[in-house]
Amino acid sequence: MGKKNIDTVVAGHICLDVIPEFINGRRTHIEEIFKPGRLINIGDVAISTGGPVSNTGLALHRLGIKVEFIGKIGHDPFGSIILEKLEEIVATNGMRVVEGENTSYTIVIAPPGIDRIFLHNPGANDTFSYNDINFDLVGKAKLFHLGYPPLMRCLYENHGDQLAKIYRRAKELGTITSLDVSLPDPNSSSGRIDWNIILKNVLPYVDIFLPSAEELLYMLEKKEFFKWLEALEDNDLLAQFEGEDLTRLSEKVLELGVKIAAIKCGYRGFYIRTAKKSMLSKASYALHADLDNWSNRELWAPAYHVSEIVSATGSGDSAIAGFLAAYLRGNTIEMALKYACTVGAQNLQALDAVSGICSWKKTTVQIEENRKRDSLDIKAQHWEFDKEGEVWKGPNDRK
Secondary structure, three states: OOOOOEEEEEEEOOEEEEEEEEOOOOOOOHHHOOOOOOOOOEEEEEEEEEOHHHHHHHHHHHOOOOEEEEEEEEOOHHHHHHHHHHHOOOOOOEEEEEOOOOOOEEEEEOOOOOOOEEEEEOHHHHHOOHHHOOHHHHHOEEEEEEEOHHHOHHHHOHHHHHHHHHHHHHHHOOOEEEEEOOOOOOOOHHHHOOHHHHHHHHHHHOOEEOOEHHHHHHHHOHHHHHHHHHHOOOOOOHHHOOHHHHHHHHHHHHHOOOOEEEEEOHHHOEEEEEOOHHHHHHHOOOOOOOHHHHOOOEEEEOOEOOOOOOOOOOHHHHHHHHHHHHHHOOOOHHHHHHHHHHHHHHHOOOOOOOOOOOOHHHHHHHHHOOOOEOOOOOOOOOOEEEOOOOEEEOOOOOO
8 A cells, every 4th residue: 555645536527617697686486587588688607617526626625635636528628628727726637638528518507596507518527437547646545535426427337337346446545435426317317227226336335425415315215206306395305304314314325334424415504424433443544533533423514504695506515525624634523514514605605616615724713703503403303402512413323
């Protein structure tokens, strides 16, 4: 095992985000904005790198973490813009530029007060595979993080064989492994496959699993996901999750071998469930904190209040960066949740996914200011709110 002189390698999906600014006031329904034949006046446009390689990777860099990127782009104008923007900040040793393939791009429709719509072309992400990973970099990293395999065809085809192969090799190199996913489009090939099978193949090699609540429900309990959707009147699936739901879902991923199940809950905060101490000790290279503090925990932290949300593009990726940065720095699990929620809130105050993220020092100051939290009322049995720690403790929290 070589010297671990890189904090994190962030791999997976990368694209160019084009984000127009909506200036005509707050609306509650997308139909109020988009009508056939209508001209819509918009403001400035933000053009930025997108996807978890950029969103999580650059946020980690802003938080003082040494990061290397691994992604795949085409030899085209969009690819040149991505490389130029990344090279202004960090080295791009792990980026592959491929002739004959198109760079992925996304048009982000994000009116204030309305959930985002993404017009996405996967481009070279669809052919990203084991052979595109620079394992020399992975072997030098304390932590390997990959994001959005549901948007990367080669990684979900054949029951996730390529994805499992990547994570198996990363573990062989003595690297902590972390995985983020995205919500599959039910009408796409990604949405029609059985993600239960893929997770069973991949999660035994994943130490930290960071899905959203909706993503996890879709992947593990697809029939239940659509049952919930059919019963909704306002499309707010997040509001339906209770403590017992996250307990049940996290139990399933821990049984598959995950050491830390960290579930993003959007405006409802950040949930975490951890394995026993003997399991965590197998993934402790990058964890300098007290394993007693991290083991056998079940917590749900409310989100920090943001009075005016500019855009939620990449907010989950930013929360992941806050969490992983705290993990790598050896913070307590309670502080890691605070960093996750704080960096997620920073993201909401900028049009793009990265420019709102602050330094580690400034983020720490924001946490110390004890900012207002949004309301989180958990009605499930055996959940208790810890006022001092500003966190809900679940039935499986040994403390």
